[in-house]
Amino acid sequence: MQKGVPFESLKTIPQTAYIHRRDEKIVQNKNWDDLYLSSYEDCLADKIKFAEDFKRIEKESNAWNSKRIIQESGDFKVFVNPPFTHISEREADTIYDLPYTRMPHPRYHKKGIIPAYEMIKHSINIHRGCFGGCSFCTISAHQGKFISSRSENSILKEVAQITKMPDFKGHITDVGGPTANMYKMTGSELALCKKCKKYSCIFPEICKNLNASHQALIDLYKKIRRYPGIKKVTIGSGIRYDLFMTGRNPESDKEYFEELVKFHVSGRLKVAPEHTSEQVLKLMRKPSFSYFSKLYDSFYRICKDNNLKQQLIPYLMSAHPGCTMKDMNELVNIVKRLKIKPEQVQIFTPTPMTLSSVMFYTGINPYTMEKVHIAKSMKERQLQHKTFFRYKREQ
Ligand code: SF4
Known part of the structure; x- marks a missing residue:
């Protein structure tokens, strides 16, 4: 121009x-x-x-x-036009090293406390992109499935900046990204990735070419929590637990979860199995519920061994395409057996550019062209959703 x-x-x-x-x-x-x-x-x-x-x-x-x-x-x-190719570590560092004020826009100065700002002001974004491919999420449309990670140096520089913020009391509330535990994960052979058009590197199973080691992230957590002025580091972003529950990297998988539960949970660890029905989970592109059951056992064992009073909170969703009342009834029975009273729940809401919304609108799965049950009427949607709260007397 x-x-x-x-x-x-x-x-x-x-x-x-x-x-x-x-x-x-x-x-x-x-x-x-x-x-x-x-x-x-x-x-x-x-x-x-x-x-x-x-x-x-x-x-x-x-x-x-x-x-x-x-x-x-x-x-x-x-x-x-096609998107820009994903950014290198050096480019990511250049962007994150810019002199941000870390303050809300001046337009909000008279608004007093801004809840969203309170939540993120002492948090750090360590990478972009997500290769999970969940059907109801738009992240891969925004950021793509290839992960662009920042260097440790760049992240530690930000930790130093946060410790100098006047209201900082020593608690970093997130070290994350679209999915917290994908830091530095890439394909071992990039040439294969450059030809690959799969929507996920971990669904229906973890790609053999994916280097899913958590070692870089474990090292980073350790460095941040030992940084002068840091008392507590919690992970606020969601984790993909199938990445460390499938036993692909026996050394780093177990260590990652132990580190997370022992040092980085703020009382409650929120994870997102989303459902229990295998056919609904398949349509959501989420891992089998059996991984959540394993996670549940490991979580409470680690807490018991370390004398920690913490809770595992599952995020669950009703009325997703493919979900029937039978699936919802099964869900509540299964979570009841685990002594879980669902509270972090949502009713499926179509979001543009997602597979789930296309199924909701067309009534078919675009990948198989098979018909999918859709809870479209308000009555069925509400009925499905109320099932979560069957444990409450008034429901
Ligand atoms: S080859 Fe594997 S690791 Fe690489 S992009 Fe494709 S699914 Fe992901």
Whole structure:
């Protein structure tokens, strides 16, 4: 633009979108292949086409080198350029080392206490990206499945800054990211990852090429909690427990969970099995409930051995596509056997750009084209949700 190029002709910038008139000639970009979706009108008329397109878009959002996506809509064509490739450690450090004020926007100065700010002001983001691929989450559409981690040095510099904040009393409330325990995890052979378009590196099973060692994270936790001025470090971001419960890295898996439970839980460890039904979990792309049961046993054993009074709190979801009243009844019976009274629960709410929302709208699973039960009426949704609270007398 400084050279005088008009704004509307900037069409080769990654991660931007623009429109063309339908009859205008399309300029091929030598760096990108094109992917044509069904037209907007065809998608409105045919849910199968919409579902198929979702699958194609999801593959591109999880590729190292994505295609440019094009869709016709009325008299126009919409172009979505591929995203930037994921950032290196040096680039991540450069971004996080910028001189942030760590303060809310001045616009909020007169607002008094801002709960969201209170929650994050002494927390640290250590990486971007998530390779979990949960069906109801948009993170892979925002940040991609490849993890970009900061260096230890950059993170420790931020720890030093936090210790100098006037209201800091020694407690760092999070050392995390979209998923807390994916720090520094990458494919062992990057060449394989560069060709891979899978939506998850851990579902339905952990990829053989994924280096899922927690060693770098364990070392980081130790360094942060030993840093002068730090009294307590808790992990507020969610963890993917299948990453250390499957026994892929026997040395670091056990040590990671012990470190977490002994030093980094603020009384209650919240984890997200989301459901107990294997068929619902499959549609959610979540691990089998058997891993939660194992986690539950290990958690309370570690607490007992170390004389810690802590609780394991499961996040659960009702009315997700595929979930029936029978599944909800089974869920409450199973959690009751574990003496858990569900409290951290949510009713499924469709979120744009997610597989779950596409199933909710189309009634089919785009990957198998099979029909999926959808609790769409308010009555069924509420009935499913109330099941969680059956232990309460008034329900
Ligand atoms: S090859 Fe494996 S580790 Fe690499 S991106 Fe694909 S699923 Fe993930």
